[in-house]
Amino acid sequence: MSETKTFQTSLAVIADIHGNRWALEAVLQDIDRRGIQQIVNLGDHLTGPLDPAGTADLLIARKMVNVCGNDDRELFLPQEKRSLSQNYTCTQLTPAHFAWLRSLPDTTVIADELFVCHGDLFDAPYLLEEVTHSGVFLRNTLVIATSVAEITQPVILSGHSHIPRTVSLSQGKLLINPGSVGMPAYSMETYVMESGSPHARYALLHQKQHGWQVEHIQVPYAWEQAAQIARGNQRADWAQWLTTGRAR
Numbered sequence: 552m553s554e555t556k557t558f559q560t561s562l563a564v565i566a567d568i569h570g571n572r573w574a575l576e577a578v579l580q581d582i583d584r585r586g587i588q589q590i591v592n593l594g595d596h597l598t599g600p601l602d603p604a605g606t607a608d609l610l611i612a613r614k615m616v617n618v619c620g621n622d623d624r625e626l627f628l629p630q631e632k633r634s635l636s637q638n639y640t641c642t643q644l645t646p647a648h649f650a651w652l653r654s655l656p657d658t659t660v661i662a663d664e665l666f667v668c669h670g671d672l673f674d675a676p677y678l679l680e681e682v683t684h685s686g687v688f689l690r691n692t693l694v695i696a697t698s699v700a701e702i703t704q705p706v707i708l709s710g711h712s713h714i715p716r717t718v719s720l721s722q723g724k725l726l727i728n729p730g731s732v733g734m735p736a737y738s739m740e741t742y743v744m745e746s747g748s749p750h751a752r753y754a755l756l757h758q759k760q761h762g763w764q765v766e767h768i769q770v771p772y773a774w775e776q777a778a779q780i781a782r783g784n785q786r787a788d789w790a791q792w793l794t795t796g797r798a799r
Contacts, residue, residue, distance in 0.1 A: 560757065561755065561756065562588075562589040563585075563589070563755055564590075564754040565732050566595065566709075566710025566728070566732065566753075568596050568597070568731075568732040568733040568734075569595055569599040569733045570599035570600075570601040570606045571732065571733025571734065571793075572602040572605040572606045572609065573772050575606055575733060578732050578772075590616070591616045591667055592610065592615050592616065593620070593667065593668070593709060593710035594619050595622045595710065596617070596652070597622075597626070597652075598626065598640045600636055600639050600781050600786040601733070601789075602643075603639075603648075604643045607644065616659060618658060618659055618667055619656065620711065621711070622637065623655065626640060626652065627649075627653070639784065657669070657672060660704060664706055665704055665707075666707045666708065674697075675694075677690075677712045678695065678699070678707075679709070679726060679728055680714065680744075681694075684741075686742065687714075687743075689716070692721065695718065699720075699724060705724055706725045706726075707726045707727070709727075709728055711728075712744055713734060715729060715730030715767045716728045725762075727756070727765055731752055732751050732752065732753060733751065733777075734793075735747075735751075735792060735796035737792055738788070745799075748769065749794050751769070752767065752768065752770070754766065778790040778793040781793060
């Protein structure tokens with residue numbers, strides 16, 4: 552874990568860009584338009600059949616708090632253990648991009664108020680979602696509380712599932728998933744994750760007298776342009792996810 556960082560009373564939280572430069576550009580423009588100075592980025596930055604190098608250049612040039620996601624770590628696996636998207640991403644990145652990824656911590660803490668993570672390094676595949684034979688559902692409150700019992704900060708920021716959520720626990724902790732900037736749906740072997748629309752998503756946090764105000768933002772962008780790149784890279788599945796927010 553890296554050292555504690557300071558924070559301002561308002562900040563933006565982004566996650567799961569997955570190489571979608573077009574979505575990232577739209578989200579950053581929206582954040583700037585609102586005058587938000589601090590951005591927290593929860594990982595899974597580059598992996599996908601889109602524009603990983605352009606996305607990396609934008610993130611490296613922009614001052615923000617970044618942590619590493621599972622897809623970021625897996626880019627360092629041997630080629631035979633990587634997915635198709637991970638292998639494509641690796642062919643597009645420079646040594647400087649890999650050095651930046653390697654420098655990112657798994658978690659960090661901001662002003663002892665915010666615990667920042669990707670959301671995959673817990674006791675279950677997803678921190679806030681349970682995968683069942685009937686579908687994907689919000690995990691039981693007590694089960695979530697057990698997963699985060701050792702975290703002392705009152706606010707936990709996590710991504711990974713791509714589903715925007717704000718979850719309050721009885722002991723006062725607040726858990727926030729901003730949703731995905733660049734990948735609004737995806738499918739796994741036995742389940743799907745779907746946000747329901749192609750918008751780029753992020754969250755705004757404002758510290759108020761009686762707690763945190765959370766806004767989940769949905770930003771339109773040129774998703775058909777991103778989908779065309781996916782199709783050109785023989786990823787019709789990604790094109791569907793990008794243009795519909797659906798995976799089935």
